[in-house]
Amino acid sequence: MTPAPQHSxxxxxxxxxxxxxxxxxxxxGHQRAAAVPRGYPQFFKGGKGARVTDANGQSYIxxxxxxxxxxxxxxxxxxxxxxxxxxxxxxxxxxxxPHLVELAELMVETIPHADWAMFQKNxxxxxxxxxxxARATTQKRKVLVARGAYHGAAPWCTPSLLGVTSEDRAHLxxxxxxxxxxxxxxxxxxxxxxxxxxxxxxxxxxxKVQSAPDRDFATAARALCDATGAALIVDDxxxxxxxxxxxxxxxxxVRADLSAWSKAIANGYPLSAxxxxxRFREAAAQIYVTxxxxxxxxxMAAAVATIRELHxxxxxxxxxxxxxxxxxxxxxxAARHGFEVDLSGPAAMPLMKFAGDDELSTLGEQFCQQAxxxxxxxxxxxxxxxxxxxxxxxxxxxxxxxxxxFTALAQNRRT
Amino acid sequence: MTPAPQHSxxxxxxxxxxxxxxxxxxxxGHQRAAAVPRGYPQFFKGGKGARVTDANGQSYIxxxxxxxxxxxxxxxxxxxxxxxxxxxxxxxxxxxxPHLVELAELMVETIPHADWAMFQKNxxxxxxxxxxxARATTQKRKVLVARGAYHGAAPWCTPSLLGVTSEDRAHLxxxxxxxxxxxxxxxxxxxxxxxxxxxxxxxxxxxKVQSAPDRDFATAARALCDATGAALIVDDxxxxxxxxxxxxxxxxxVRADLSAWSKAIANGYPLSAxxxxxRFREAAAQIYVTxxxxxxxxxMAAAVATIRELHxxxxxxxxxxxxxxxxxxxxxxAARHGFEVDLSGPAAMPLMKFAGDDELSTLGEQFCQQAxxxxxxxxxxxxxxxxxxxxxxxxxxxxxxxxxxFTALAQNRRT
Numbered sequence: 001m002t003p004a005p006q007h008s009x010x011x012x013x014x015x016x017x018x019x020x021x022x023x024x025x026x027x028x029g030h031q032r033a034a035a036v037p038r039g040y041p042q043f044f045k046g047g048k049g050a051r052v053t054d055a056n057g058q059s060y061i062x063x064x065x066x067x068x069x070x071x072x073x074x075x076x077x078x079x080x081x082x083x084x085x086x087x088x089x090x091x092x093x094x095x096x097x098p099h100l101v102e103l104a105e106l107m108v109e110t111i112p113h114a115d116w117a118m119f120q121k122n123x124x125x126x127x128x129x130x131x132x133x134a135r136a137t138t139q140k141r142k143v144l145v146a147r148g149a150y151h152g153a154a155p156w157c158t159p160s161l162l163g164v165t166s167e168d169r170a171h172l173x174x175x176x177x178x179x180x181x182x183x184x185x186x187x188x189x190x191x192x193x194x195x196x197x198x199x200x201x202x203x204x205x206x207x208k209v210q211s212a213p214d215r216d217f218a219t220a221a222r223a224l225c226d227a228t229g230a231a232l233i234v235d236d237x238x239x240x241x242x243x244x245x246x247x248x249x250x251x252x253x254v255r256a257d258l259s260a261w262s263k264a265i266a267n268g269y270p271l272s273a274x275x276x277x278x279r280f281r282e283a284a285a286q287i288y289v290t291x292x293x294x295x296x297x298x299x300m301a302a303a304v305a306t307i308r309e310l311h312x313x314x315x316x317x318x319x320x321x322x323x324x325x326x327x328x329x330x331x332x333x334a335a336r337h338g339f340e341v342d343l344s345g346p347a348a349m350p351l352m353k354f355a356g357d358d359e360l361s362t363l364g365e366q367f368c369q370q371a372x373x374x375x376x377x378x379x380x381x382x383x384x385x386x387x388x389x390x391x392x393x394x395x396x397x398x399x400x401x402x403x404x405x406f407t408a409l410a411q412n413r414r415t
Numbered sequence: 416m417t418p419a420p421q422h423s424x425x426x427x428x429x430x431x432x433x434x435x436x437x438x439x440x441x442x443x444g445h446q447r448a449a450a451v452p453r454g455y456p457q458f459f460k461g462g463k464g465a466r467v468t469d470a471n472g473q474s475y476i477x478x479x480x481x482x483x484x485x486x487x488x489x490x491x492x493x494x495x496x497x498x499x500x501x502x503x504x505x506x507x508x509x510x511x512x513p514h515l516v517e518l519a520e521l522m523v524e525t526i527p528h529a530d531w532a533m534f535q536k537n538x539x540x541x542x543x544x545x546x547x548x549a550r551a552t553t554q555k556r557k558v559l560v561a562r563g564a565y566h567g568a569a570p571w572c573t574p575s576l577l578g579v580t581s582e583d584r585a586h587l588x589x590x591x592x593x594x595x596x597x598x599x600x601x602x603x604x605x606x607x608x609x610x611x612x613x614x615x616x617x618x619x620x621x622x623k624v625q626s627a628p629d630r631d632f633a634t635a636a637r638a639l640c641d642a643t644g645a646a647l648i649v650d651d652x653x654x655x656x657x658x659x660x661x662x663x664x665x666x667x668x669v670r671a672d673l674s675a676w677s678k679a680i681a682n683g684y685p686l687s688a689x690x691x692x693x694r695f696r697e698a699a700a701q702i703y704v705t706x707x708x709x710x711x712x713x714x715m716a717a718a719v720a721t722i723r724e725l726h727x728x729x730x731x732x733x734x735x736x737x738x739x740x741x742x743x744x745x746x747x748x749a750a751r752h753g754f755e756v757d758l759s760g761p762a763a764m765p766l767m768k769f770a771g772d773d774e775l776s777t778l779g780e781q782f783c784q785q786a787x788x789x790x791x792x793x794x795x796x797x798x799x800x801x802x803x804x805x806x807x808x809x810x811x812x813x814x815x816x817x818x819x820x821f822t823a824l825a826q827n828r829r830t
Contacts, residue, residue, distance in 0.1 A: 015516050022519040024531050024696050029705025031510055043511055046504030055513060066507035069707060074505045084499070089461030090489045092481035092683035094792060095446055096458055098470060101430050104437040116439050121536040121685055122706040132570065136578030153705045154569065155547065156583075160703035163551030167582035168571075237707075263707050268507035270536055270685050270708035281439050288575035290444025290568045291537040292484060292652075292678050293685035377509060 011055040015043045029153065030067065037380060039369045047074030049389040052377060060377035061398045063326075065385035071242055071264035071319075072309055073389025079267040082305035086297040097297030103304050107275055110307060112246050113255035114275035118284060120294055123237035124152030126260035126272040127198070129289050131156070133258060133276065134196035134231035136283035142190035144197045146177040148205040151198060151235050171195075177203045178211055180220035187224050196231040196258075197221055201239035201248035202346065207381045209353060210345030218254040231257040231280065237272065241265055241307065242348050242385070243316055267306040269299035315388045316348070322390045323347025329399040337406040339363070351383040366412065370405035426470040430458045444568065445482065452795060454784045462489030464804040467792060475792035476813045478741075480800035486657055486679035486734075487724055488804025494682040497720035501712040512712030518719050522690055525722060527661050528670035529690035533699060535709055538652035539567030541675035541687040542613070544704050546571070548673060548691065549611035549646035551698035557605035559612045561592040563620040566613060566650050566675075586610075592618045593626055595635035602639050611646040611673075612636055616654035616663035617761065622796045624768060625760030633669040646672040646695065652687070656680055656722065657763050657800070658731055682721040684714035730803045731763070737805045738762025744814040752821040754778070766798040781827065785820035 009017065016033065019026045019042075026033030027042065036042050041054035050073055052062040065071065072079060086097065104117040120126055131143055151157040155168035171193075175186040177200065187194060199221060203211040225232040234256035239248045241264040249256060258280055262272035270293075276284055309315070324347045334341040340355035354363035364380035371378050376398050378384060390398075424432065431448065434457075435441045441448030442457065451457050456469035465488055467477040480486065487494060501512065519532040535541055546558055566572040570583035586608075590601040592615065602609060614636060618626040640647040649671035654663045656679040664671060673695055677687035685708075691699055724730070739762045749756040755770035769778035779795035786793050791813050793799060805813075 011513070015513055018516045018520065022516070022523045022531050024533055024691075025700025027511065027515075027710075028533055028700060029703065029709065031705070031710050032700075036510070041510065043513060043515075044505075044508035045512065047508055048505070052505070052509055054510075062509065064509045066509055067707060069507045074508075075503075080502060084502070087495060087499070088490075090459075090463070090467070090683075092484045093459035093462055093489075094467055094477065094479045094481055095451070095456065095469075096442065097460065098426070098430055098458060100442075100458075101433045101437070105433065108437045116437050118439055118443055121708065122540070124706060125537065128569065132578035134578075135580070141580050153703055154543065155571070158703045160701075163547035163549075163698065163702045165550070165556050165586055167585040170582040170585075171580055268505075268708075268711070270711065270714075272707075276439075283578065285440025285443060285447075286575075287578045288444065288568055288573045290446070291539060292482060292687075293536065293683075294444065295442075295446050296683070296685065299685075 012041045012043050015055060037365055037368060040372060049073040049075070050387060050394045060372065060375050061394060061401070062377045063384040063386065064377060064379055065387050066268060068238055068263035068385050069268040070387050071315065072267045072306060073387045076267050076309070078309050079302050079305045083269055083298050083302040086301040091296045091298040092293060093297065096295040097300065099297050099300035099304055100295065103300045106304055106307055107273065110245050111259070111275050112250065113257070113259065113277055115278045116281050116284065117273055117275045119300065120272045120289070121270050121291055123260060123262035123272050124154045124157070125291070126237060126262055126274050127151045127157065127235055128154050129274050130198070130233045130258040130260050131196060132287050132289065133274070133280050133284045134233060136287050137231065137280050138195045138229055140193045140195040141171040142173055142193045143171055143195055144173050144175055144183065144186045144190065146200065147174045148208065149177065149200050150206065178214040178217045180217050183217070183221060183224060187228060194228050194230040196233050197225055198233040198235055201234060201236045204238060204345065204349070204383050209342060210351050210383060212346070213249060213252050215252045218249060218252040222254045225257065233257065234259045236260060237262040239349060241310060242319060243346050245307070245310055245316060265306065266299045266303035269302035271299035271303055313388055318388045319348035319386045319390070322392070322395050323350060323386045325392065325395045326350070326386070326398065329395070330402060333399070333403050333406045337410040339406065339409070345383050348386045349383045367405060367409050370408045371402055374401035374404045376401045376405070427456045427458050430470055452780055452783060455787060464488040464490070465802060465809045475787065475790050476809060476816070477792045478799040478801065479792060479794055480802050481683060483653055483678035483800050484683040485802050486730065487682045487721060488802045491682050493724050494717050494720045498684055498713050498717040501716040504712070506711045506713040507708060508712065511710040512715065514712050514715035514719055515710065518715045521719055521722055522688065525660050526674070526690050527665065528672070528674065528692055530693040531696050531699065532688055532690045534715065535687045535704070536685050536706055537567070538675065538677035538687050539569045539572070540704070540706070541652060541677055541689050542566045542572065542650055543569050544689050545613070545648045545673040545675050546611060547702050547704065548689070548695050548699045549648060551702050552646065552695050553610045553644055555608045555610040556586040557588055557608045558586055558610055559588050559590055559598065559601045559605065561615065562589045563623065564592065564615050565621065593629040593632045595632045598632070598636060598639060602643060609643050609645040611648050612640055613648040613650055616649060616651045619653060619760065619764070619798050624757060625766050625798060627761070628664060628667050630667045633664060633667040637669045640672065648673045648675065650675050652677040654764060656725060657734060658761050660722070660725055660731060680721065681714045681718035684717035686714035686718050728803055733803045734763035734801045734805070737807070737810050738765060738801045740807065740810045741765070741801070741813065744810070745817060748814070748818050748821045752825040754821070754824070760798050763801045764798045782820060782824050785823045786817055789816035789819045791816045791820070
């Protein structure tokens with residue numbers, strides 16, 4: 001065999017060079033080329049179960065789950081069978097398929113606060129529709145958002161102000177997550193013009209230690225909305241269908257008026273949803289929100305299969321158990337190698353931070369690079385995700401590999 | 416066999432009743448239940464080629480093409496093979512697949528104004544990103560929009576103001592499509608703060624007679640943007656990949672700075688795109704727009720297959736020829752039966768209006784109901800769509816049926 005030329009590019013390098021010519025910045029948004037950690041691949045071929053394969057053919061035990069959607073693992077056969085069945089019939093049609101009704105019924109059964117459901121494509125579509133429905137119902141304008149929280153990438157909520165006008169944010173007021181006093185102050189600031197309080201399912205701000213919702217804070221948020229008539233919106237886009245099938249705030253005994261869902265809802269098929277209480281139904285019917293692909297049957301068939309499968313398996317309990325085993329293993333390994341790590345957030349959505357790391361210090365990034373070399377795909381700044389495909393054997397194999405990564409990290413520190 | 420109970424519901428009626436309980440208004444948006452023409456089915460099972468089948472099992476020759484996406488017909492085997500190939504590998508992954516680069520390269524080759532491409536899920540995502548990129552590039556704010564034009568369903572552009580604040584529209588100014596003088600006046604009104612002029616590919620306002628872009632208007636729009644530094648944005652979401660593969664304004668010899676695409680781009684798989692000129696690349700890389708499913712490989716694989724197949728077949732020429740045959744046949748039938756009809760718009764995207772019809776008069780609606788009964792699915796207020804699956808035999812069969820519909824309409828008029 002002829003050896004490859006010495007300077008030949010890997011498939012990933014070749015794709016990056018080509019992307020740089022025809023795609024702004026090589027890639028934009030949350031997967032932007034500039035934010036791919038050093039040494040990480042940018043392009044992928046496929047995935048199966050808990051494993052993902054990059055464009056170079058390297059396979060990894062994956063703890064990102066496509067940034068959340070793959071709640072039953074890549075290529076789940078039950079979900080794909082449902083999707084392929086609808087594709088064989090036709091996806092986009094002149095109207096919805098029966099899966100629309102089946103899915104709305106299943107969500108209303110599954111989610112205690114929900115009297116109705118409607119569907120979109122992006123998480124941002126869902127959070128934006130919640131705000132629009134809240135304003136249409138209350139005929140008020142102010143929306144309270146936690147400082148640092150992420151609710152999507154539309155002008156009213158995107159984390160960058162580039163290309164956005166100040167008017168796009170005119171009616172936002174801010175509070176601190178899990179701080180009932182700051183929420184009360186923001187409610188007072190809104191005065192008679194309060195339309196909604198939007199809360200993340202838990203605190204998962206990029207690069208920051210994660211926190212569960214505090215029960216007192218959640219109760220106060222509910223009481224303030226009840227007292228003012230504002231809508232309590234829970235943004236369950238990132239956490240929904242992974243922690244509690246009824247909605248993440250079921251864990252603290254507080255029910256939303258409106259919830260936004262996406263990511264895990266259809267195990268990777270593009271779909272988002274809004275669920276709501278009766279009081280908000282009329283406005284939800286009257287506002288004008290739509291999209292060319294919002295009525296397609298395939299993602300809805302996939303969502304029905306995904307939610308049923310999560311019920312059947314008790315998916316959240318499986319993911320919690322696996323996440324706890326992974327977290328405990330990582331903690332023990334870190335301690336044994338002399339590293340102090342903070343594993344915050346729900347077990348199924350962990351974030352690992354090394355003590356002393358900040359934006360410039362990179363122990364976390366170095367560890368993830370070592371883990372990648374050992375065949376484990378982690379993220380050092382964004383919360384990670386587990387799926388039901390992350391069973392005990394996968395976690396054990398992942399921990400064998402992270403042990404090697406910690407060993408290498410400790411060796412690097414000494415040299 | 417036991418006969419069905421006398422008052423049993425059809426599947427469509429059953430689905431409507433169930434939908435009314437769990438879906439606001441029974442269905443929202445452009446497919447809202449309240450807007451389904453009388454006698455039309457709301458729910459669908461599937462489609463193949465130029466035919467669609469409703470939930471009751473009735474099959475129709477379809478002139479809506481799922482409201483645009485099905486440019487190669489339902490269940491196109493070339494496109495579905497490409498999509499299924501990627502689904503078998505994995506759709507949503509930790510990063511994009513090579514199809515992202517392949518598709519961006521193909522769009523840059525196909526679309527003369529395009530130096531780069533980026534992708535989203537909804538047409539609204541694409542038009543909104545165009546506006547954001549224009550503002551980020553120019554550091555100006557005003558956006559000129561034609562009165563009555565549809566550019567999506569986000570707060571800045573949705574046709575209903577319910578739940579939207581006046582600030583969401585703060586920087587919009589209006590002109591009349593195909594009226595260069597009114598555009599000049601709007602440019603003057605924007606003064607030093609002009610970011611963009613957005614134009615529909617052609618005038619396709621709901622329920623109104625359609626118009627091609629006037630060459631003098633298009634040239635004036637280009638010149639005004641050149642003179643002021645504003646971005647000329649062509650919204651090709653509805654018409655793109657159906658009339659001219661290089662973009663609809665190639666027909667009038669004017670090139671956009673930014674274009675928005677969706678609908679037909681992937682023959683029904685959910686995808687939208689922005690293409691842009693070099694000057695706008697940096698801002699496109701720097702604004703923050705993203706979505707959980709924006710990097711999925713399946714719709715991109717489908718889009719590559721769709722665009723290649725449209726090139727191979729010369730799809731726009733086929734659809735134009737079929738559309739002209741259909742339009743001529745309808746005109747002749749109408750005249751023979753004593754009706755005056757106006758068939759406006761491009762042949763592949765016709766709108767048929769009966770003389771004297773207004774919002775209350777319903778000859779158009781009655782004709783469409785008769786056509787439906789004869790197995791032809793038309794729309795009386797929204798432009799229709801042809802696909803490459805609408806070949807001469809399909810058009811001939813459709814015209815045999817519309818002849819019967821005109822006969823019935825004429826008989827009804829006499830009684």
